[in-house]
Amino acid sequence: MNPVVDIEEARRRVAVRRGYRNWRTRFGETFDEATRAGDLTDPTLMFLAGGNDEAAFYIYDLVMNLLELGSGFEIRELQPQDRMRVMDRYLFLIDRFRFEIMRRLGWLDPLEGEEFSLVELIQGYEKIVPALQAVVPSLGSGHPEYAQFQGISALEKESFIRKLIPKAMDEFSRRPGGGS
Numbered sequence: 001m002n003p004v005v006d007i008e009e010a011r012r013r014v015a016v017r018r019g020y021r022n023w024r025t026r027f028g029e030t031f032d033e034a035t036r037a038g039d040l041t042d043p044t045l046m047f048l049a050g051g052n053d054e055a056a057f058y059i060y061d062l063v064m065n066l067l068e069l070g071s072g073f074e075i076r077e078l079q080p081q082d083r084m085r086v087m088d089r090y091l092f093l094i095d096r097f098r099f100e101i102m103r104r105l106g107w108l109d110p111l112e113g114e115e116f117s118l119v120e121l122i123q124g125y126e127k128i129v130p131a132l133q134a135v136v137p138s139l140g141s142g143h144p145e146y147a148q149f150q151g152i153s154a155l156e157k158e159s160f161i162r163k164l165i166p167k168a169m170d171e172f173s174r175r176p177g178g179g180s
Helices: 007-027 042-049 053-066 072-077 080-104 118-123 125-133 146-150 154-163 165-174
Strands: none
Touching: 007 042, 007 053, 007 118, 042 053, 042 080, 042 165, 053 072, 053 080, 053 118, 072 080, 080 118, 080 125, 080 165, 118 125, 146 154, 154 165
16 A cells, blocks of 8 residues: 655645755755754854845745745846745845844854754744744844843843844854854
8 A cells, every 4th residue: 555645745745855955955955844044064154144236036946945945046027925925035044044143152042943944934924933933033142232132122132132243253253163
């Protein structure tokens, strides 16, 4: 007797393989449905967090393949509502990658939702991400500006954290293995 095949599970596995195809080629690493931002190597994380057109393509490609919308090369051909779905996920992921850099530097406390894989965050975006976006990352107590951070309002904390991103990216890129 032939085994029963779960069509949805098979489609998801194919989408994951297809989604990470260009990542495997570009980064020479292994990615799968369990890969989290915290699992990315420093050079891969730095590249993806960079925000340039090449990095954007790899993020678009992953998102579009996982949503079965085609390749990242086709982002401009998407219908407006699908393009917005991709862009929302792209913006969320680039934030996660940048916050992960800050966490690795010891600047941020562990991130809310870091247990979710990239696949879960992309495919379960509507259910998972709104709650994560509502939580501002917390500056780690070892950061030199921690006392200042503690003294500002909750509304100012997100802006405070975001203003640290360029300095964090620069410092991370100078770390051994961070920018290579």
